[in-house]
Amino acid sequence: MTHSTPAGSRGEVVIRCEQVQRSYRMGDALVQAVRGIDLEIARGEFAAITGPSGCGKSTLLHLLGAIDAPSSGRVLVNGRDTAQLGDTEATDFRLRHIGFVFQRFYLMPTLSAQENVELPLAEAGMDRRARRARAAELLGYVGLGDRRDHRPTQLSGGEQQRVAIARALANRPALVLADEPTGELDAATGERLLEVFGPLPRDGTTLVFVTHDTVVANRAQRVIRLLDGRVSSDTRHGSA
Numbered sequence: 001m002t003h004s005t006p007a008g009s010r011g012e013v014v015i016r017c018e019q020v021q022r023s024y025r026m027g028d029a030l031v032q033a034v035r036g037i038d039l040e041i042a043r044g045e046f047a048a049i050t051g052p053s054g055c056g057k058s059t060l061l062h063l064l065g066a067i068d069a070p071s072s073g074r075v076l077v078n079g080r081d082t083a084q085l086g087d088t089e090a091t092d093f094r095l096r097h098i099g100f101v102f103q104r105f106y107l108m109p110t111l112s113a114q115e116n117v118e119l120p121l122a123e124a125g126m127d128r129r130a131r132r133a134r135a136a137e138l139l140g141y142v143g144l145g146d147r148r149d150h151r152p153t154q155l156s157g158g159e160q161q162r163v164a165i166a167r168a169l170a171n172r173p174a175l176v177l178a179d180e181p182t183g184e185l186d187a188a189t190g191e192r193l194l195e196v197f198g199p200l201p202r203d204g205t206t207l208v209f210v211t212h213d214t215v216v217a218n219r220a221q222r223v224i225r226l227l228d229g230r231v232s233s234d235t236r237h238g239s240a
Contacts (some may be wrong), residue, residue: 014175014206015041015064020073022059033059035229036073041222043174046197046207048220056229057210058179064208065098065177066090078174095124099168101178105160107152113139113163114148120170138166142196158189165196176200178209182216194219 022034034056041047049057062068063075066082075082078097085093094100107116114135121131139148142162152160161181168176176197182190194216201207201221209216217223218237225233 012043013040014043014045014078015039015208016074016076017063018074018076020060020063020070020075022056022063022068023071033229034063034070037229037231039224039231039234041206041208043206044201044204045222046201046220047209047222047224048217049208049210049224049226050212050217051226051232055226057226059229060226061177061179061208061210064175065100066094095120096171097174099171099173099176101161101164101168101176101181103180103183105152105164105184107160107163107167109152112149112151113144113155113159113166116152116163117166117170120167124171134170135166138169139163141169142166156189158185158193161185161189161193162196165193169200173205175206175208178207178211180211180213181209182211182213187215190215 017037017039020034020037021032023030023032025031037060049060051057059068063070063082064077066075066077066085069083077093080093082090082093108119111119114132117135117138118131121134126134136145136148139145142165144159144162144166147155147159152163155163161184182193185193190213197207209220211217221237223233223235223237224231225235
């Protein structure tokens with residue numbers, strides 16, 4: 001399957017964080033989840049964000065995905081300062097430029113695999129015939145062409161996660177963010193899942209995974225380790 005990301009060359013910066021901080025109140029306490037992160041991630045990179053629980057990984061991922069806004073500093077995705085987007089604009093930006101894969105899948109239980117993948121395509125205004133064809137193509141890509149009429153309860157955990165990947169890729173995003181994508185899966189299923197992601201960076205899609213899984217981190221081209229809300233190390237492994 002040719003994925004076809006938006007125009008731009010490999011090496012172009014997709015994510016830029018400039019002194020990003022995120023704090024929030026928990027009762028009377030001020031929690032500093034992210035503390036002054038500077039970071040650039042290029043088109044076609046596969047980066048894993050690692051670190052102990054509570055170090056700010058998921059908070060940073062939400063900032064990169066325009067789900068949350070920094071308390072100070074800037075997050076730019078494809079050159080857009082995400083904090084400057086209004087609610088409607090941010091929703092549209094996420095729909096068209098960012099694909100999300102979550103640990104718990106978040107599939108609609110009353111819809112088939114095909115219909116789940118079609119949802120973001122319908123929201124983007126694609127006509128019914130085109131979105132059915134695109135969803136069928138994606139389900140074939142993730143190895144579920146023969147399961148497209150099944151509902152989530154009729155699918156294994158690994159199959160549900162593959163549907164979630166197909167849905168994330170539906171609108172050909174430049175950036176795919178995943179939060180512990182193998183966390184609910186056994187080792188063999190997690191390995192098969194990583195094979196699905198394998199070709200995407202070569203086609204120019206940027207992958208950023210938050211993970212505790214050393215297998216995922218070893219597959220990534222780059223491992224960004226957080227500690228106490230800061231980048232403690234940033235290691236490149238070379239090509240995936």
